[in-house]
Amino acid sequence: MKITDLLNEKSIMLQGSANSKQEAIDQLIELMMENGNIQDKDEYKRVVLKREEEGTTGIGEGIAIPHGKTDAVTKPGLAAMVIPDGVNFDSLDGNPAKLLFLIAAPNTKDNVHLDVLSRLSTLLMDTNFRQALFDAKSPKEFLKCIDEAESEKLGEEKNEKDYYEILAITGCPTGIAHTYMAAEALEQMGEQLGHKVKVETHGSSGVKNKFTKEEIKNAKGIIVASDTKIDLSRFDGKKLIKAKVADGINKPKELIEHVLSPNAKVYHSNTKNTSEQDSEEKEKIGTKIYKHLMNGVTHMLPFVVGGGILTAIAFLLDDYSINPANFGMNTPIAAFFKTVGGAAFNVMLYILAGYIAMSIADRPGLAVGFVGGILAVQGTTFESLTNADITLVSSGFLGALIAGFVGGYIVLGLKKLCSYLPNSIEGIKTILLYPVFGILLMGLFMLIINPYVAAINTAINNYLSSMSSANKIILGAILGGMMAVDLGGPINKAAYTFGTGMLASGQYEIMAAVMAGGMVPPLAIALLATAFPRKIPKKDKQAAYVNYIMGLSFISEGAIPFASADPLRTIPAFVIGSAITGALSMLFSCTLMAPHGGIFVIATIGHPVKYLLAIAVGAIVSTAIMAKLKKNLPDYENVKQVKEGM
Numbered sequence: 299m300k301i302t303d304l305l306n307e308k309s310i311m312l313q314g315s316a317n318s319k320q321e322a323i324d325q326l327i328e329l330m331m332e333n334g335n336i337q338d339k340d341e342y343k344r345v346v347l348k349r350e351e352e353g354t355t356g357i358g359e360g361i362a363i364p365h366g367k368t369d370a371v372t373k374p375g376l377a378a379m380v381i382p383d384g385v386n387f388d389s390l391d392g393n394p395a396k397l398l399f400l401i402a403a404p405n406t407k408d409n410v411h412l413d414v415l416s417r418l419s420t421l422l423m424d425t426n427f428r429q430a431l432f433d434a435k436s437p438k439e440f441l442k443c444i445d446e447a448e449s450e451k452l453g454e455e456k457n458e459k460d461y462y463e464i465l466a467i468t469g470c471p472t473g474i475a476h477t478y479m480a481a482e483a484l485e486q487m488g489e490q491l492g493h494k495v496k497v498e499t500h501g502s503s504g505v506k507n508k509f510t511k512e513e514i515k516n517a518k519g520i521i522v523a524s525d526t527k528i529d530l531s532r533f534d535g536k537k538l539i540k541a542k543v544a545d546g547i548n549k550p551k552e553l554i555e556h557v558l559s560p561n562a563k564v565y566h567s568n569t570k571n572t573s574e575q576d577s578e579e580k581e582k583i584g585t586k587i588y589k590h591l592m593n594g595v596t597h598m599l600p601f602v603v604g605g606g607i608l609t610a611i612a613f614l615l616d617d618y619s620i621n622p623a624n625f626g627m628n629t630p631i632a633a634f635f636k637t638v639g640g641a642a643f644n645v646m647l648y649i650l651a652g653y654i655a656m657s658i659a660d661r662p663g664l665a666v667g668f669v670g671g672i673l674a675v676q677g678t679t680f681e682s683l684t685n686a687d688i689t690l691v692s693s694g695f696l697g698a699l700i701a702g703f704v705g706g707y708i709v710l711g712l713k714k715l716c717s718y719l720p721n722s723i724e725g726i727k728t729i730l731l732y733p734v735f736g737i738l739l740m741g742l743f744m745l746i747i748n749p750y751v752a753a754i755n756t757a758i759n760n761y762l763s764s765m766s767s768a769n770k771i772i773l774g775a776i777l778g779g780m781m782a783v784d785l786g787g788p789i790n791k792a793a794y795t796f797g798t799g800m801l802a803s804g805q806y807e808i809m810a811a812v813m814a815g816g817m818v819p820p821l822a823i824a825l826l827a828t829a830f831p832r833k834i835p836k837k838d839k840q841a842a843y844v845n846y847i848m849g850l851s852f853i854s855e856g857a858i859p860f861a862s863a864d865p866l867r868t869i870p871a872f873v874i875g876s877a878i879t880g881a882l883s884m885l886f887s888c889t890l891m892a893p894h895g896g897i898f899v900i901a902t903i904g905h906p907v908k909y910l911l912a913i914a915v916g917a918i919v920s921t922a923i924m925a926k927l928k929k930n931l932p933d934y935e936n937v938k939q940v941k942e943g944m
Contacts, residue, residue, distance in 0.1 A: 301417055302445050304376035304401075304492070307437035308332040311379040322385045323347070323364055326377045326400035335375030335402045342370040342402065356389030361422055365401035365414075374492035375402040376414065378440065380432060397422075397431060406491060406555060421447050462496040464488060464557060465509055465517045469500030469524035470543045476786050476855055477501040480523050480546025487550035495554070500526065519557030520565070521546070527593050527657045531567040538565035544787060548862055587703075588788055593657035594650040594702055595795055599893070601646040602798055606892040608639030610902030647675045647695060647802055651702035658706025659713070662728055666709055666736035670701025673744040674751075675802075693744075693751035695799035696758075700751065701744060708739050759803050770807070770884040777808065778815025778880020778916070782872035785819060786855045798893045810890035810903065811883040814913050815876035817896055819857035821849035821913070822875055822920035823868075829921065832930040834860075849917070852896035867927040875920025882912035 309329045316322035327336075327343055336342045345366035349355065356362040377400040384394025401414050421427055427447050434440040466484045470476035481497040488495030496513065499506045509532075514520075519537040522528055523546030530538065539557050546553065556562055609626070616632035618625050627633045648671035655667025674697030693700075709732055716727050765773070780793035797812035827834045827842035834842050841859065848856030861868045889904030900906050 300445075300448055301376065301414065301421075302441055302448065303494075304374055304414065305378060305441065305444070306333065307441065309375070309377040310437035310440050312434060312437065312440065314379045314381045315383065316381060316385045319350070319385065319387050320347075322362075322379070322381065322387065322395070322398060323350075323400070326364070326379055326398060329377035329379065330375055330400055330402055333375050333377075335373055336370055337372050338370035342366055342368055345370070346400070350388075354388040354390065356387035356395050357419070358389050358391035358393065359422070359428070360384065360389075360393060360396040361428070362387045362389065362395035362398045363401065363418060364398070365403065367403040367405055369405045371402045371404045373404060373490045374414075376400070377402075380434070380440075382432075397428060404491060406551075417448070461494070461516045462513055463493045463518045464495045464521060464554060465513060465519075466495060466497045466521040466546070466553075467500060467524055467528055468497055468543055468546050469526045469528065470786065476525075476543045476547065479855060479858065480543050480550075483547050483550040484521065484523070484553070487554060491551065491554060493554060493558070500524065500528065519562055521553050521557050523553065525589060525592055526596055527589065530565060533565050534567040536565060537562040539563075547858060588791075590654050590657040590703065590706065591699075591795065592791060594652075594654035595791070595798070597653040598646050598650040598798070601642045601649055602801065603892055603894045605639045605641070605643030605646065606801060607895065607899055607902060608635050609643055610639075610891040610899070612636035612639060614901060644675075647671050647698035651698040651705065654699070654702025655705035655709065658703065659709035662713070662732040662736070663706045663709040665733050666740050667702045667705035669737050670705045670740045670744060671698040673741060674698040674701050674748065677748065693748045694755045695802045696755050697744070697748060697751040699799075700747065701740065704743055705736070705740050708743075709736050712736055755803065759805065762800070762805050762808070767885065771881045773808070774811040774880035774882075774884030775877040776880070777811050778818075778883070779873045779877035781812060781815035781854060781880075782819050782876035783869070785858050785861060785872075790816070790854065794893070801891065801893060806889035806891055806904070807884060807887060809893055810888040810909065811880040813852050813890055813893070813896070814883045814888070814909065814916070815880040816854040817849050817852050817913055818876040818879050818916040818920055819849070819854055819861070819872040820845035821917040822872065822924065823857050823860050824849060825917055825921040826924050826928075830925045830928075833925060833928045835931060838863075850897040852894055864928070868924060871920045871923035871927065874923060875916040875918075877916075878919055879912045879916030882915060883909060886912060888912065 309332055311325065311329055314322075314325065316325060323343070323346060327339065327346070330336055330342075331339060343366075345368040346364050349366060350364060354362075355364045379398045379400075381394075381396050381398065384396045385398075387395035387398075389395055399418055403414075421444070424447070427443070430443045430447075431440060434443060464484075466481070468477050468480040468484070470480075477499050478501065481499050484497055485495050496509065497507060498509055511532075514532060514536065517536060519539070520533050522530065522538065522540045523543050524540075525543050537557055539553065539562055541549075541553055612626045612632045612635035615635060616626050616628050618628075620628040626636045648668050651671030651674065652664050652668035655663035655670070657663075659666075674693045677692035712732055712735055713727075716731055719727075777793045777797070780789050783789045793812055794816070797809040800806075800808040823834075823842050824845040827839055827845075831839070838860070845856040857868070857872065861872065886905050886908035888906075888909040890899070890902070892899045892902055900910070903909050
């Protein structure tokens with residue numbers, strides 16, 4: 299960290315004067331306060347003076363560098379003062395101090411003050427440098443002297459616009475909220491700790507803020523906080539740690555401190571014994587399955603959302619009385635929407651299977667998984683030379699799911715077998731051996747399992763179609779409650795994936811209950827802030843009101859900060875309200891063909907008024923429970939929290 303990153307013109311005083319060491323320190327602390335680095339001035343001063351009692355920081359040659367490391371410091375800072383007449387600072391050589399630097403360091407493992415002390419001491423050994431600082435006519439000139447000295451003496455570039463100490467990647471399965479919340483948390487924590495952090499987001503709209511080669515070269519460490527597969531080959535030779543995207547939101551400080559610590563392992567992309575492989579071996583089987591599944595779901599969602607909404611619009615525009623059996627295709631405009639929407643909707647399970655396999659086996663797995671998805675959905679009947687029909691029946695969503703995982707591991711097996719072949723044929727493995735034998739084995743596998751999986755699918759669909767009202771209500775309550783348990787985590791995604799899978803089978807009531815349940819938590823937070831303002835800290839009010847938009851948009855993650863701050867009072871309220879909403883949605887027989895969109899796809903929802911009623915009831919119940927469980931915040935506490943949030 300450069301000295302000029304911590305020092306600015308506001309925190310520099312030239313032509314200063316002080317009658318004592320105490321007075322000089324007081325003036326330096328006031329300069330430091332200008333930067334907003336300190337939240338408790340008295341505590342910081344106590345720590346600085348305690349350090350002086352242990353031994354003077356007047357190092358001689360007219361220089362003093364007092365410092366303090368404490369929780370009272372929010373981010374690293376530096377203040378400087380030139381006293382032409384000098385001040386008695388109990389210096390080691392007995393001479394008055396004329397050039398004073400004050401260091402403020404947060405209480406972290408990084409020991410920022412030691413790093414700055416080292417850099418300052420190195421520069422201040424140069425008599426010409428010290429004289430240049432004494433002769434500076436303005437704070438700007440003072441900073442320029444330091445910048446030039448750092449570049450010359452410490453071998454650093456003056457222009458560091460491409461230099462970031464830490465690079466981070468965030469990504470979540472849907473790429474909508476968690477991705478950007480983790481990015482913001484890491485950037486803000488980096489600023490608090492005094493480390494420049496750049497975050498590359500892998501969201502629903504693609505990769506944003508992509509790293510340059512120069513940035514990767516200069517970075518001290520890489521943080522990958524993602525629940526989807528990320529290509530790490532470009533980080534070969536860099537310190538790298540992997541974590542869940544939720545850790546990026548809830549544990550940014552720990553991640554930053556870990557990646558900068560000596561314990562962070564160096565990643566090597568082209569060796570067998572790598573930190574990446576070590577970490578994967580230590581991952582639980584459930585975590586691996588979740589990551590592979592979510593990679594498929596992430597890529598499938600745009601097809602489901604786009605195709606589902608366009609297909610629903612087709613039904614809105616069609617005339618049922620013309621031909622009930624051909625509803626959705628009776629008029630030219632309806633037929634157009636149905637055809638385009640169907641084209642997207644019909645390939646969603648191919649995409650699911652292909653990208654699950656790709657997550658497991660990298661690019662060679664894509665074709666094998668994709669073909670497995672096609673065979674699962676379409677089924678095939680073909681005739682042998684003896685005129686005996688061999689039928690590959692359709693196994694639907696469940697078959698595509700199995701095909702994705704099996705396809706990935708088929709390719710991994712082929713890679714293992716091909717590793718014994720001569721290196722001279724390395725080039726034809728990916729283009730010839732993997733796809734030919736992989737697709738062949740996948741076809742044989744699907745031929746065997748499709749009838750059994752199809753029977754399971756049929757049984758599930760028949761059961762769901764014949765469910766009594768009571769059972770439907772219970773299922774809706776369970777799915778709605780699951781959406782609120784971890785707000786975008788594995789349980790939430792399990793319910794959501796089940797809902798999208800049922801869309802492919804023509805079961806639209808389940809998706810309606812799932813989306814309604816996911817809308818409740820953020821809406822409840824917004825209602826609480828509106829109806830019971832003293833239940834929410836003032837500093838969080840604006841974020842709470844934004845949850846109206848997030849809730850109506852079906853972005854459950856908007857409630858995460860509030861759930862994290864008070865989980866025992868919020869999460870039970872969320873789960874109860876969402877369960878009630880899911881149950882009511884099922885009771886009202888609401889349907890939904892689009893797996894996302896919230897209030898903005900209301901025109902495509904069956905029984906829309908009842909659907910809105912179900913959401914409103916659940917949100918009100920959640921709000922009432924939180925209002926009962928949460929205590930009113932006294933005014934002084936609100937004021938205190940505002941100050942702490944500044």
